[in-house]
Amino acid sequence: MREGRDIIRQVEAARDDMQAADVFIRTYMPFIKAETAKFLRRPPVEGHDDELSIAMIAFHEAICGYSSARGAFFKYAAMLIKSRLIDYHRKEQRHSKVISLETPAGDDEEKALGDTLSDGKDHSEEMTVREATRKEIEELTEQMKEFGVSLTDVSDNCPKQERTLNACRKALNYARENPEIFEELLRTKRLPAARLCQGSGAERKTMERHRKYMVALLLIYTNGYEIIRGHLKQVMKGVTGR
Amino acid sequence: MSYIVMECHSSYAILLDEEGRFLKAANLHYEVGQTVYDPVLMRDKPEKRFRPVRWVTGGAAAIAACFLLVFGMNYYQGHMVSYSSIYLTINPEVQMNLNRQGEVLELIGTNEDGKILLEGYEGKGKDKVTVTDELIDRAIEMGFLSEGGQVSFSIDAPEEAVLSEYSKELESEVKRHLKNRLSITIEIIDRQTGDTETSTTENPGQSENRSSQATQETQSGENSSGVSQETGRESGQEQQSSAVQQETQAPQQQPQPQQVQPSEPAVYEDTDYGSDNDGITDYNQTAPQSQMPQTSEEEETDYEDDDDEEEDD
Numbered sequence: 001m002r003e004g005r006d007i008i009r010q011v012e013a014a015r016d017d018m019q020a021a022d023v024f025i026r027t028y029m030p031f032i033k034a035e036t037a038k039f040l041r042r043p044p045v046e047g048h049d050d051e052l053s054i055a056m057i058a059f060h061e062a063i064c065g066y067s068s069a070r071g072a073f074f075k076y077a078a079m080l081i082k083s084r085l086i087d088y089h090r091k092e093q094r095h096s097k098v099i100s101l102e103t104p105a106g107d108d109e110e111k112a113l114g115d116t117l118s119d120g121k122d123h124s125e126e127m128t129v130r131e132a133t134r135k136e137i138e139e140l141t142e143q144m145k146e147f148g149v150s151l152t153d154v155s156d157n158c159p160k161q162e163r164t165l166n167a168c169r170k171a172l173n174y175a176r177e178n179p180e181i182f183e184e185l186l187r188t189k190r191l192p193a194a195r196l197c198q199g200s201g202a203e204r205k206t207m208e209r210h211r212k213y214m215v216a217l218l219l220i221y222t223n224g225y226e227i228i229r230g231h232l233k234q235v236m237k238g239v240t241g242r
Numbered sequence: 243m244s245y246i247v248m249e250c251h252s253s254y255a256i257l258l259d260e261e262g263r264f265l266k267a268a269n270l271h272y273e274v275g276q277t278v279y280d281p282v283l284m285r286d287k288p289e290k291r292f293r294p295v296r297w298v299t300g301g302a303a304a305i306a307a308c309f310l311l312v313f314g315m316n317y318y319q320g321h322m323v324s325y326s327s328i329y330l331t332i333n334p335e336v337q338m339n340l341n342r343q344g345e346v347l348e349l350i351g352t353n354e355d356g357k358i359l360l361e362g363y364e365g366k367g368k369d370k371v372t373v374t375d376e377l378i379d380r381a382i383e384m385g386f387l388s389e390g391g392q393v394s395f396s397i398d399a400p401e402e403a404v405l406s407e408y409s410k411e412l413e414s415e416v417k418r419h420l421k422n423r424l425s426i427t428i429e430i431i432d433r434q435t436g437d438t439e440t441s442t443t444e445n446p447g448q449s450e451n452r453s454s455q456a457t458q459e460t461q462s463g464e465n466s467s468g469v470s471q472e473t474g475r476e477s478g479q480e481q482q483s484s485a486v487q488q489e490t491q492a493p494q495q496q497p498q499p500q501q502v503q504p505s506e507p508a509v510y511e512d513t514d515y516g517s518d519n520d521g522i523t524d525y526n527q528t529a530p531q532s533q534m535p536q537t538s539e540e541e542e543t544d545y546e547d548d549d550d551e552e553e554d555d
Binding site: 018021022025026047050053054056057059060061084088130131132133134135136137138141151152154155158159160165168169213216217228231232233 | 244246248249251252253254256258260261262263264265266267268269270271273274275276277282284285286
């Protein structure tokens with residue numbers, strides 16, 4: 001009984017703190033592996049089987065979605081892992097008729113099918129782009145730290161409803177038209193929420209609630225971060241379309 | 243939709259989609275900076291979806307169930323329970339059980355001909371007048387009912403209003419239905435009190451003669467004149483009354499109605515034996531005899547009297 005309460009306390013702690021969640025997941029990794037093995041009917045290989053990653057994210061979902069009304073935590077987590085794995089498996093089945101690039105090409109078993117094809121892409125260029133993107137992201141993460149915001153926080157804080165997302169985009173658009181807002185942000189290390197609301201017509205509450213997300217979004221649109229900005233091509237589309 | 247991998251953790255990765263959302267997804271061996279196309283995204287907390295407090299939904303379900311019960315009972319009482327009955331007698335006898343709405347729930351042939359009449363006929367759920375019309379048509383088709391015949395409806399209803407409504411409805415409907423086709427007698431009997439009402443349908447050939455007395459009405463309770471006076475009033479009122487009604491047919495110049503002869507049912511009215519015995523032996527001839535045209539014959543020969551009417555022992 002006490003053990004059960006202890007686990008519920010740990011789950012609740014992990015829900016609010018991603019670090020604690022990571023620790024909790026690592027502690028119960030054997031459980032996640034066992035549940036995956038039940039599904040795969042073989043022990044999963046860490047770093048190779050996608051199923052294990054799916055099981056981990058399902059365990060994560062279980063932490064976020066658990067309440068004592070749902071019964072014992074591990075039963076709930078096991079159920080969630082199983083259903084997510086089934087979902088994943090069904091999704092993968094759609095591609096089952098496609099031959100994997102990993103299959104041996106002809107008689108020569110050492111060469112995979114993928115190796116025999118010449119893809120149009122330049123691998124070295126792709127690696128360069130990836131490296132550049134990684135650097136940008138690192139830079140962004142560093143800058144966000146100055147504001148006391150981490151990427152995990154931003155993902156937790158990200159608006160889920162389209163309407164809220166649009167309000168945030170409008171605020172961003174207003175900031176782009178008035179560059180002094182960016183300056184104020186960088187100078188004070190605080191989000192000028194009042195000005196953004198006033199200028200864009202967004203509700204103050206929306207701005208406050210999604211403050212961390214807005215900080216990340218505005219930072220991306222300050223100098224630098226060309227690649228990320230290039231990726232976000234659809235962000236401004238919605239605003240101008242309206 | 244493409245996603246940039248922003249951050250990798252052992253149990254999840256953070257991706258940025260093209261619309262500016264930061265999302266958590268399963269870390270399928272991603273690297274920071276990689277562009278991915280088909281990630282397994284983490285779903286939103288399920289608890290938010292069915293937060294609407296349980297007792298509210300439970301209460302709503304309970305209220306809905308109560309409503310269903312009340313209206314269901316109402317419907318059941320109105321539509322499924324037998325409320326009244328109509329006994330249709332031509333020669334085939336058919337019993338119709340009706341619900342409160344006057345729709346037929348069940349049709350029973352109460353004699354052999356009735357069963358024949360109902361063979362292959364589906365009247366369930368139809369209105370009583372529809373069924374009546376259809377049954378009369380079938381009876382005509384099968385030869386049970388012909389010109390000058392009689393259709394009798396005995397109505398058994400718990401309420402006076404329903405009874406009078408049904409009798410009016412049936413009478414007018416049958417008249418309308420058979421107008422210009424057949425001339426028959428319609429008899430409507432209240433099964434509980436025995437009150438009888440008789441009328442005839444109009445046939446164009448005879449309409450002139452009959453127009454004056456298309457409908458004649460006599461109630462046994464009020465019946466203070468006519469044949470019933472002569473027949474023992476103290477007892478056997480029901481049969482007595484029906485006899486009276488049928489007699490109304492007799493004066494017409496219609497060639498047909500054999501079974502409408504007045505003499506037959508009257509026989510049992512004044513009897514010195516049987517259940518209707520009044521305890522007084524009538525040595526003298528009673529009034530009907532004087533009316534009967536064959537009185538003199540009957541006094542002499544009982545044996546040939548096919549309508550074994552008088553009881554001179």
